Amino acid sequence: MAESENLIHAEQAALIARLQQESAALREELDETNQGVLALYAELDNQAVALREASDLKSRFLSYMSHEFRTPLGSILSITSLLSDELDGPLSPEQHRQVAFVSTAARELSDMVDDLLDLAKIEAGRISISPAWFDMFDLFSALRGMFRPIVDASAVDLIFEEPVGLPRLYTDDKKLAQILRNFISNSLKFTARGEVRVSARLEGTDRIRFAVSDTGIGIAAELHDDLFEDFSQIDSPLQKRLRGTGLGLSLCKRFAALLGGEVGMQSEPGVGSVFFVIIPLAIAAEVANEH
Numbered sequence: 687m688a689e690s691e692n693l694i695h696a697e698q699a700a701l702i703a704r705l706q707q708e709s710a711a712l713r714e715e716l717d718e719t720n721q722g723v724l725a726l727y728a729e730l731d732n733q734a735v736a737l738r739e740a741s742d743l744k745s746r747f748l749s750y751m752s753h754e755f756r757t758p759l760g761s762i763l764s765i766t767s768l769l770s771d772e773l774d775g776p777l778s779p780e781q782h783r784q785v786a787f788v789s790t791a792a793r794e795l796s797d798m799v800d801d802l803l804d805l806a807k808i809e810a811g812r813i814s815i816s817p818a819w820f821d822m823f824d825l826f827s828a829l830r831g832m833f834r835p836i837v838d839a840s841a842v843d844l845i846f847e848e849p850v851g852l853p854r855l856y857t858d859d860k861k862l863a864q865i866l867r868n869f870i871s872n873s874l875k876f877t878a879r880g881e882v883r884v885s886a887r888l889e890g891t892d893r894i895r896f897a898v899s900d901t902g903i904g905i906a907a908e909l910h911d912d913l914f915e916d917f918s919q920i921d922s923p924l925q926k927r928l929r930g931t932g933l934g935l936s937l938c939k940r941f942a943a944l945l946g947g948e949v950g951m952q953s954e955p956g957v958g959s960v961f962f963v964i965i966p967l968a969i970a971a972e973v974a975n976e977h
């Protein structure tokens with residue numbers, strides 16, 4: 687009896703010893719894993735710092751560069767306008783044409799530089815939102831005026847639907863105009879015939895949806911996802927003839943977010959596209975103050 691009890695004790699002792707050994711081994715393993723995780727965290731932290739520095743550097747480079755480009759571009763633009771106004775003597779028709787080329791190219795470059803500067807400002811969190819009360823009639827007529835020279839020379843109609851029965855908005859009208867301006871200029875670029883239509887309607891009770899629809903070349907479904915990313919442009923015969931940086935839609939998305947809203951699109955190749963932005967009727971105080 688005593689012998690068998692002893693045997694059991696010995697077995698239990700052996701079991702306990704084995705368990706203790708196993709648990710010690712496990713603890714050691716855990717310690718090692720822990721250290722590994724800590725090392726990984728430290729590495730991640732370092733990488734995050736490096737990434738932040740790289741991104742800051744990129745933003746700073748973009749803003750310095752775009753800023754420095756503006757002055758010479760401004761001189762080119764004012765000198766071409768002096769020339770085309772013939773203040774220093776008359777120009778031949780051919781010279782007029784050439785000066786017009788120079789000024790169009792300089793204006794395009796200047797738009798591009800402005801886009802880059804906006805992007806850099808947004809990335810650095812330095813863009814300011816200045817909301818004010820305004821009427822959609824004013825916004826639409828400003829846009830109509832802006833596009834008149836392009837539309838007059840094109841086979842495409844630009845139609846602004848009357849914004850009847852819509853309340854006044856309290857938001858940053860410049861940012862909203864910038865979003866719509868890019869939607870409209872894209873639609874005009876990618877539409878050979880038919881119309882580009884700009885409309886506004888209430889979305890629920892406290893938001894408004896602006897849409898720009900066109901009867902243009904459209905965009906294949908598999909390309910829809912990346913469209914609002916930086917430098918995203920679609921390869922098409924039309925694209926090759928047109929200028930642009932591919933920053934417009936990405937800026938639209940960021941501006942919409944700044945206004946507390948969002949952008950979206952629907953499109954079918956060969957039929958046309960609709961680009962829209964939905965924003966609050968009145969920008970929330972905290973969104974306005976954040977920036």
Ligand SMILES: Nc1ncnc2c1ncn2[C@@H]1O[C@H](COP(=O)(O)OP(=O)(O)OP(=O)(O)O)[C@@H](O)[C@H]1O
Nearest residue numbers: 872873876904918919920930931932933934935959
């Ligand atoms: N209405 C549209 N119809 C067809 N394709 C479009 C339309 N709008 C945009 N796209 C496609 O999306 C791309 C990105 O547009 P985005 O406005 O970002 O750049 P961009 O117009 O090429 O250049 P940027 O606006 O910077 O001058 C365009 O190059 C074009 O391929």
Ligand SMILES: [Mg+2]
Nearest residue numbers: 868872934935
């Ligand atoms: Mg564009």
